[in-house]
Amino acid sequence: MKRFSKRTWVLGGVAAVVAASAIGAFAYWTVSGSGSGSASTGTGNVAVTVNQTSSSSGLYPGGSVGLSGNFTNPASFNQYVTSVSASIQSFSYQADNTKPACTNGDFSISGSPATVGQDVAPGTGGSWTGITLSMTNAATNQDNCKGVTVPVAYTSN
Numbered sequence: 001m002k003r004f005s006k007r008t009w010v011l012g013g014v015a016a017v018v019a020a021s022a023i024g025a026f027a028y029w030t031v032s033g034s035g036s037g038s039a040s041t042g043t044g045n046v047a048v049t050v051n052q053t054s055s056s057s058g059l060y061p062g063g064s065v066g067l068s069g070n071f072t073n074p075a076s077f078n079q080y081v082t083s084v085s086a087s088i089q090s091f092s093y094q095a096d097n098t099k100p101a102c103t104n105g106d107f108s109i110s111g112s113p114a115t116v117g118q119d120v121a122p123g124t125g126g127s128w129t130g131i132t133l134s135m136t137n138a139a140t141n142q143d144n145c146k147g148v149t150v151p152v153a154y155t156s157n
Contacts, residue, residue, distance in 0.1 A: 046075035048120060050084055050128070050154035062137035067152070068129035073120045081120050081156050083113040084128040089151035094144050102145035108134050116156070
């Protein structure tokens with residue numbers, strides 16, 4: 001009976017290691033499994049603040065000023081703003097009782113709602129424009145409108 005040489009034993013050991021590796025790799029690739037997971041959405045949008053950044057001074061009977069601005073988004077995610085609407089809040093001012101009071105009826109808004117169509121990132125950004133504030137040229141005395149600050153309210157959607 002012939003004994004195996006050292007070289008034969010080494011080659012046999014290498015062949016055994018290669019064969020075991022192939023079987024192990026085959027077993028790894030045939031493993032199957034299953035699982036599950038979930039994710040949830042946030043509770044909803046966080047209201048953005050509409051900021052007016054344009055100067056609206058210098059109005060006079062028959063005159064107009066353009067209004068424009070940006071947004072403050074307090075959320076930690078982008079929010080889409082479709083449009084901005086403006087309205088004049090009710091007020092009455094009468095410094096001189098011998099002349100008609102200055103009221104919200106002495107002013108008008110045009111261009112509202114203004115189209116925005118922007119994704120607004122967290123913080124202050126984005127922009128809006130296209131709304132005009134006008135002072136009517138009434139047939140009555142409008143002296144009580146001198147130096148008046150017209151309250152304008154903005155909404156976005």
